[in-house]
Amino acid sequence: MSRIQAKWQSLHAAGRKAVIPYVVAGDPRPDVTVSLMHELVAAGADMLELGVPFSDPMAEGPVIQKGHERALAHRVSLRSCLATIAAFRESDALTPIILMGYANPIERMGYAMFAEAAAQAGVDGLITVDLPPEEVETVNAELKKVGIDNIFLISPTTPNDRIPLITSQASGFIYYVSLKGVTGAANINTQEVAAKVQQIKSETDLPVAVGFGIKDAASAAAVASVADGVVVGSALVSLLGNEDKTIESRCHDAVALLGEIRSGV
């Protein structure tokens, strides 16, 4: 059983919903990422989503774009992200880690080499924004060999008859994008989310986590009531980018927000 599956099993057994924070590796500064990851876990994160910085993050809103830019200013790469995860794993063998990013850095490294290096570093899942099921054959074959889950996005524009094509390729969980738009966009409609989550669940036994547009404890609680978990990204990255504060207090604020969200879910 993968770390991700084991985590869902223990969450279900405890009747808990998953809280999954997203931060960009190396943001705001590469030397604080590992400790930030540990602190997020201590504040109640069930899994961690680590963004791989990319020069052209097309699906991101302005907040997370800036996070990518801050990390790239320190020349953070896919290779250094994997080194960060390996360092985190030295003192946390249980918390699932999901890499989230774009196809090109992986394509550049080579899918086989990436899969091997990621498994060795302790990566459990992969979300590649611009690899829809139609383009995923090569990477899926490599991920299967090393036991890394490939996690797919489903969006409000995904027609119902397309959902089985996605769920049949997916493992770990399904990431439901709660709105049409980029990360960090407008408010979400819980009723619409509930209906689509039900639709997805009628096609698959995989858990469904919801992200894109969860801003605070209240919106997280509302969404968590209709899904298996919530992903919180822009709200954290926004705090990490607050230039009026020191790096340490930015991390402190992000961890504190995650703690609030955890207690409301």
Place this chain on the structure above:
Amino acid sequence: MNKPIDPSIYAQVPDAKGRFGPYGGKFVSETLMSALADLERVYSQLKDDPDFQREFDSYLAHFVGRPSPLYEAERWSDQIGGARIYFKREDLNHTGAHKVNNTVGQALLAKFMGKKRVIAETGAGQHGVASATIAARLGMECHVFMGEEDVRRQALNVYRMRLLGANVISVTSGSRTLKDAMNEAMRDWVTNVDDTFYIIGTVAGPHPYPMLVRDFQSVIGREARVQCLNQIGRLPDALVACVGGGSNAIGLFHPFLEDESVEIYGVEAGGHGVETNEHAAPLTAGTPGVLHGNRTYLMQDEDGQIMHTHSVSAGLDYPGVGPEHAWLKDVGRVNYVTANDDEALQAFHTVTRTEGIMPALETSHALAYAAKLAATMTPEQTIVVNLSGRGDKDIFTVAEVDGADIFGEK
């Protein structure tokens, strides 16, 4: 050069998945997949529909002003003393460049799909102007994304778009040029996908864009082929076109791909020189990767980050290239070469003075290479250059480079 044995392969790409060999595809977020499927369905339904074709052809004839002439550049050819050079005069189209062929086609698709809002990205501003123009004609709301750096160097086109009623959005992310404008247009599309049609300006992006833009632009090569047979009495010996994303080039090249006697040259922006890393020549000096919805040659570093590009011409200042060009390079049918900034500027001045035709700086790259190529050929041979756009928009850039004082302020 390993030319494929069977020339009919050129008519068989892309395949059903939008692939040109290993290139192309649909590398986009899930939110856009159904919009692309809709577009694919509508396009496959309309492309052979006589009513749609009639409407498209009527716009090309009466709004764009086609066919564009095939013109012999006599004085310039005499001066070079080699092959005779002909210009396919896309600069004479309405709005002054080849871009309008494609925007008319896509806007008619948008109309058919009931979309009232169109968006576009633009580099030099020609595609933005062409999009704003057809949007005005069809009564559509138009938003054009343009990198802040390009807004500065193409002020004339920015004002033209505004006069046409378009909203020009200055993009301040990343390198503030064409690639960032395209990122921002994609973000808008993801957000407004229900009522918005994205008019992509070049043969890049996710399938079916590289195919449909090629199809709309192929009118250039179809006309040129007939004009060569009528005016010269035979096919040309060589074709030359500049390649940024590559839409004017594919438009000229595509109808000639099966004519094995015709040598084909795509000219990328060499910037300060390919050896300096300050250029925009992914086919010449890049490696394959995935950007903006397709797999193609890219300018990228060892970590897969997209590199900043440089070209004196905003329209060529792009780190990727259409996937069909990537494939045509690999199969060896088209030769991809470069012309540097200074060579393009020299060709701009020479052609302006000898032919009385002021070419766009993008086009000037093709002209610079054509001059070199012609000198190695005989006067019995002919070259067709795609004169893809006129240069009025570039006079501020040229003045800046030349240190000229347009407004007498110094």
